[in-house]
Amino acid sequence: MSSKPRQDDTLNPRTTTYEFLGPPGAFLIILGVPATAYALYFGCSATSGGCPPSLDIIPARIQAAVTDKAWWVSLWDTQASLMYFAWYMYCVVAWAVLPGDWIEGVQLRTGEKKQYKINAFSTFLLTLGITTGYIMRFGPESFTFIYHKWVGFMTAALMMSVVQALAVYAASFRKGALLALGGNSGNPIYDFYIGRELNPSIGLFDIKSFNELRPGLILWVLVNISMLCEQAVRRGGLQNVTYSMWLVLAFQSFYVADGLYNEPAVFTTMDITTDGFGFMLAVGDLLWVPFVYSLQARYLAFNPVEFGPLVALSIFAVNALGYYIFRDANGEKNDFRNGRNPKNLQYFTTARGSKLLTSGWWGRSRHPNYFGDLVMAVAWSLPTGFETPITYFYVIYFAVLLIHRQRRDDEMCEKKYGKDWEKYKKLVPYRIIPYVY
Template sequence: MSSSKSKSVARRGAELNPRTTKYEFFGPPGALFVTLTVPITTYALYFGCSEQAGGCPPPAITTDAIVAALSDPQWWKGLWDTEAALMYLGWYAFCVAAWFVLPGDWVEGVTMRTGKKKMYKINAFTTMLLALGLTGGYIGRYGPESFTFIYDNWVGLVTASILMSVVQGLGCYAASFRPGALLALGGNSGNPIYDFFIGRELNPSIGYFDLKSFNELRPGLILWVLIDISMMCEQAVRRGGYKHITDSMWLASAFQVFYVFDGLYNEPAILTTMDITTDGFGFMLAVGDLTWVPFVYSLQPRFLVFRQKELGYAATAAIVAVNVLGYVIFRAANGQKNDFRNGKNPKNLKYMTTERGTKLLIEGWWGMSRHPNYMGDLIMAFAWSLPTGFETPITYFYVTYFAVLLIHRQMRDDENCEKKYGKDWHKYCKLVPYRIIPYVY
């Protein structure tokens, strides 16, 4: 290759992959902090809220007891479980095989900076149906006691998922230095700690197999459902059969399973989210998808295994109503957005047109707030915690964390929109002043 051609290629690469000049998460120190605290928090939510530890929280937990445990080599060895690691590896391999084997439509993603569009195979929902069919058959043949191993091997499975996240984060970071890789605009800072965490490459793929979208919807989300089923099996064993599973366990599990069903059934909707279109794939998304989602979001059913609660008809109806309200807002808002992006406006909702020619809804759900879908998500998250009662604030960790996450996402999204639309964004914000919850935030 001639020197002039090499310079041209290098210039083209620099134009497509400019250096990141603005940090998120307070830069490398913040990225390192989150990298360390996400696994620590996942373990802490188990050891601070479990039957094995003595309660939620354990009654005798002290600083001295924590220091003593962390100083004991046997405690650290207890985090590893070879059988659980093999189970997790087998589960991940099953999800990969299902992606390749099961049929599915191929759908275009959004236009990338290269002017091209990636193709995504849509078969997450059928993957879940296959997994549930095999699980149901296994439990039907061998009984509920055969599927309690997730509850019994919790710590080992968490460790295996964290290890998988680290391996993927490091692998994707190393692979992002190959020629021609399209980098995320926010992940090319040059700092290895930050770029490993935030994700340097936008869409790491092996052929048509896109690692980011695969992890977003398959191994973690479907495992979340299997975890809930395992918690129900554990409670059924303790209480003498399926008929004796508490209404609180049915509620918490049903809400979460339905949420996953809905997300996987509407799989193409994820292709327009910030995770897919903007963020790189690094340790942040890997550990979020593979560890945080299944093992933190399922805290309520795990709690209800050893703190069994009967709610009664009135409380059950009230909690269902809260969840339905959240779902209606979430799904209706997303439906309006997706219709509008596809050139449909069946209710003739008002909108403003920016100088770029982009149209922004200012009526309907999107006239009430800039992120009404986040409001629906938060209401559902609150409903998932209500079946646990008010015995401990720990079971409300999810909704608290989720509020912080969604506010952070809202701030990132608003910042990107301000860069994109300029003065039109300020005009839009005056027309739609509330960020998530009308009259509150």
């Protein structure tokens, strides 16, 4: 009997290490992510009695809700679900019909390179144009339906996440599927969560990169616009919308626009090159991004925070600083990867022949782009004031997420570069925040 390994075993080795504490951790996150999204709404809304409500009444409220069949039924909204499905299909159709260049991704283990269509930014512009025209024609009140059907939209996004994750998990067992190195453990709970197949696709339609850039990110901006419209209706018109709301909308819309405009950059990120597509990415893209990242705008819709131009300019400066660090650091890295070094940055060459930057932003920390991201995250929460810590949830969550990503990246680099990585860490000791961490 031949001991020669099958091709599938060579390309798709069994995953031997776990992240997120393995299957128990994956199971808890599968339950915990949706629960947190709902908790942020029910614990911080116009009807919750505070943001958060008094801590002594929360346990009784939770018990009353989960034991009440009517409460569970209220999480579903057929109209909102149909609208969400129509939105998702609109994004698919826009991907298909709008013109866009096709670019190659990184080389896969098979030696092949996937082709990706680039038109997320044009989809964004088209959507903003339609939305603006709709509001101008029918007034701000016509676009408050996202605010009023919030729970129904969240449930629809969650259902879409679960269905997609189940579908791609089942499809990953077909012959010839290229699996993610971290998603082939053999444990169904863990693999369903982390993502078993690397690049699930339907023909040329790549499901992972599509979800990463279009339905959730663009919806995030539409959600914020709906929150602004709700505040406008409550305060008697768009002319009475607060500086705080305009700042949140401007900051987050610009962030999304910048990401979509620089769409090719996403195809070199860990999400695309390394992680499989499963529940983790599906629920993150479709539920978490539009309905948790918009928490500040939703809070301001029912609890306006007012301040003058000087405070607004100060918060704007914080966001501008974060964006400058983020963009300039990424610019240094991209130039260097493409063989350019306009700033004459210092570097050293590893035994593998790779070159690692040791000056500029990348000499200040190993992930200066993450530092810029964190500064922007603080700026997005500052317009909500300091009455509640809930609106700073994004800052705390994002810090944990970026630290986890940094540690994953460091582990990969340690395996890749060996002793050279230890040398690099001595030259660049700080991980994200210069002189702090």
